[in-house]
Amino acid sequence: MRLTKKTHACIRLERDGQTLVIDPGGFSEQDAAIGADVILVTHEHPDHFDEDRLRAALEANPAVGIWTLRSVAEKVSAAFPGRVHTVGHGDTFSAAGFDVQVHGELHAVIHPDIPRITNVGFLVNGSLFHPGDALTVPDHPVETLMLPVMAPWNKISEVIDYVREVKPQRAFDIHDALLTDLARPIYDRQIGELGGTEHGRLTPGEATDL
Secondary structure, X not given: OEEEEOOOOOEEEEEOOEEEEEOOOOOOOOOOOOOOOEEEEOOOOOOOOOHHHHHHHHXXXXXXXXXXXXXXXXXHOOOOOOOEEEOOOOOEEEEOOEEEEEEOOEOOOOOOOOOOOEOOEEEEOOOEEEOOOOOOOXXXXXXXXXXXXXXXXXXXXXXXXXXXXXXXXXXXXXXXXXXXXXXXXXXXXXXXXXXOOEEEOOOOOOEEEO
């Protein structure tokens, strides 16, 4: 499976000629979802869910389907009947040759005064986990963890402890558009030294084979 990092929280996975895209949000490239066969969206925040990007991908390819939670599905399902599928914690499905398990229910706490919204994470082909905006630990071994390194709702000690708890073979940064180049070496060093696993960072557009 080939992993391509897009800007911020968006990634593309390619396997056997099929493409799966997770979280093509407003911080990601305008064409982040174009060419996808499957699109997964973890939650409704605009840096993960951008309606225009989804519509462009759905209109470009009549075979594309979206799997997401109810709050997102309600925004786009009427325009694309039968192509938007609502999922929640514990669900499993297969699409375009990808097997997906859904883990998690709630977005991480930003502040006690801000109501929590729903959020799901996706485990793809039993190996790669994208948690969205939460530090969800799936009840399944994870080979590749997409690691949210910088957000209004986390701090680096939590990120390091999350890596330790999941125990992946490797972790790659996501949710990093707000992280300045000045801070990146600090995050790289601390996560790499303390996380207990191989830690890597891909620049937008960079790819690696898993």
